[in-house]
Amino acid sequence: AQSVAQPEDQVNVAEGNPLTVKCTYSVSGNPYLFWYVQYPNRGLQFLLKYITGDNLVKGSYGFEAEFNKSQTSFHLKKPSALVSDSALYFCAVRDAAEAGTALIFGKGTTLSVSS
């Protein structure tokens, strides 16, 4: 079975500071991993994905994520947070071998960036 966990309901950072939003996953085989962002009253927007290759993945709006197979983690990071980064962030996973399944999402982490 596939699962994903986001251990923090909320992350608070000051503008200009680095931010990390945590995600851990569980799949039987190799994972496909995704981060999505949701702004108020909007749909989910794709940020980045890990499929294979380099463990450090760069995405939209200056975000990046690091795939760590031994820790089964895919934490989202940004070197310098902006107030406009405040939103709800979702991690999602799919087992690469399970082509007939859909993405499984975490419960989401609210990021609040203060000025």
Add this chain to the structure above:
Amino acid sequence: DADVTQTPRNRITKTGKRIMLECSQTKGHDRMYWYRQDPGLGLRLIYYSFDVKDINKGEISDGYSVSRQAQAKFSLSLESAIPNQTALYFCATSVRGTGSVNTGELFFGEGSRLTVL
């Protein structure tokens, strides 16, 4: 124009009423999905369809039904709405592809907010 369009965007209805949420897409994707979002619970999969003749139940299909009228259209129905079906509903699509193309990456609509009184 949006690639994945959901209608209605907002609906208030009463317990026991039948309600249909519609989704259409211009992305040419084969696969379509319905998710439900509740605060603190994230997104949960209701139904998904990999082509017109293929419908699959997701994690929380009870109380819902779907229809894949065409490759580009996928509707979600609540036959007899109840208050705990109050939620934000998302339609999404993905490309079938093969190998590295078939990652399951989803493209979302803007959501349909349903309130059941």
